[in-house]
Amino acid sequence: MASYAGPSSVEWVESGGGPLIAIPEVVLPFWTGADGDEFASDYDRACEVEGLVGLLPVGNTTALVLGDDPAATAYLPEHGTFVRWCAGESERELLAGVPAALAGAAWEREVRWEIPGPVVLFDAAWPGEESTKTGHLRIELAPGRYVVRAANAEPGPETWIGLVQIRPLGQ
Template identity: 75%
Template sequence: MVRYAEPCTAEWVESGGGPLIAVPETVLPFWTGADGEETASDYDRACEVDGLVGLLPVGDAAALVLGDEPAATAFLPEHGTFVRWVAGHAEAELLASVPAALQAARWQAEVHWNVPGTVVLFDAAWPGAHSTGTGHVRLTLTPGRYAVRAAQAQPGPETWLILVQLRPLP
């Protein structure tokens, strides 16, 4: 996890250049990352996700792939949103722009994600069994079905971010 400001207001996760992935804790051992013995590893499958978000089967659940940019990412529970830092000078400025960005966002089509509970966000190249030994964030989510929508936003002249919002479905 990377911290950009003192005092730190968010826990940021970065990748080595590929996508980040949120894997339910219950199926972490089934995510092989780049170490798969198949012709296409789990990491390769994650890299094939086209767009800002996608779902991949892992064990008896699905993982959420945060695609497009290998941007530093934090989860803001008060907004139910992953914030992906594409460009910006300071963490405080970027985080302060989130409410306005959420209001002005032009959301892409949403996907529906069944979440069994806690998920771990980490670099998709790592095997799930080793994910907590790298930069990661554990997110305690209420089990259930979520609508996931994503948007690119430019809330300031030099501030760009990607928003990935999780909304519980009835």
């Protein structure tokens, strides 16, 4: 996990340059990452997702691709939101801007995501079975249907944040 200028208050996951992906833990063995003998690897499929978020089939469920920018990403459970560090002088400043960013965000289209339980966020290039050997986050989400929306926000003159909010359907 990345650490920025002193002790970190949250854990950050970074990418080697491609998208990050949140995969339900139970189907991690089905994600081959950049490996594979097929014409297009799972990683290639993730790279083809357009926009800030998208869904890809994995096993008998779907994974959430965090597209657009390979920014360092943390999950803030109190906001039900992945926060993507696009620009900001310090972690403290970036995290302090999250409430304003959420309140003023111009959200893109929503997607519906049904999951069987906890998910693991990691670099989409890694095979799922090896995801816990590298920077990753395990996010406790209850089984169910969720609404996912994404936006980019500028809560301050030098602070740019990507937001991916996950809410249980019906809330």
